[in-house]
Amino acid sequence: MFTNGLRRGMPIALGYFPVAFSFGVLCVNSHMPLGMATLISVTNFTSSGQFAGLNLMLAQASYFEVALTLLMINARYFLMSLSLSQKIDRHMNALERMIVSFCISDETFALASLEVKPITFKWMSGFLLGPFLGWSLGALAGELVVGLLPSAIQGAMGIALYGMFIAIIVPASKHALSVAVVVLMASLVHIILTYVPFFQFMSAGFKLISATLIASLCGAKLFPREVSDNE
Incomplete structure (x- = not known):
């Protein structure tokens, strides 16, 4: 069951890696301490929230502004977790539910909600491990490799977030x-x-x-x- 979940989550992990890589590059180019991008990615699992939080930090926004902005950006995860809670195995305890909820994202929620059978903790552990590693290792790779990249490519990585947002809003706006x-x-x-x-x-x-x-x-x-x- 763990292996089956891990296999299901691999496409998401592969998609997360380049976006997280650009986040690592952006942190280094913004003169953040080495390792900060990886630390943020390990303790937070929200792509848009991390980019927005970094921009606010660079703008020297207050703690209240950062907290309120991220609360607004991530508020949708409350509804996703509530919806997904109707599909999880009833034997999953509170600690296991908290662990699972940490890695809920738009993509993991979309795939997990398609499962027909009740979702067990073993399946979710394997399913969420890939995306978590893809996101964390992508940020680490971005921090470590940025010095080896040409300046033109480093500059181009800074617009990765805007490209991701455009890819989200343009198709939805057309329909x-x-x-x-x-x-x-x-x-x-x-x-x-x-x-x-x-x-x-x-x-x-x-x-x-x-x-x-x-x-x-x-x-x-x-x-x-x-x-x-x-x-």
Whole structure:
């Protein structure tokens, strides 16, 4: 069962490695202490959260801004974990559930939710081990190899996060008008907060938080989700 889970998680591990590699390169190029990228990746399992947190750290944002931003970014994991808890084996104890919840991500949740049989701790341990190692080792490799890469490639790795976000929002925006409107609204609000002199008193962290909140609230108001009687 462990081996079967490990095999299922390998495609995610291979996909995580290059993104984590770029995170390691970005940390080194941002003059973070050697080993910091690996430490962050081992203790946190959130790609977008880590990149956003690093940007806020470099912008010298306050602890409160960092905590609030990451809470907003990672809030979706509460719902994912709640949904996945309906599929796990009833014999899984609290400690095992906490271990499993640490490695829940968009990709691991998507694949695990497709399982027909109840999810056991052994299966989840193997399933989540690959992505965790892929993410952690990718960050370590990025830190160690960055000095061997040409400067042009090092600079290109800095836009890996933006490429990942574009790959997420563009297909969704093409298929859903609501997503496109929310994305454009968030971009517009952030541009206003950044370039209008009146808002210069706001820090970079609160500008990001404000743009996210305003776009999300407007999206919920303009495009409410209709719930059927069976839901």
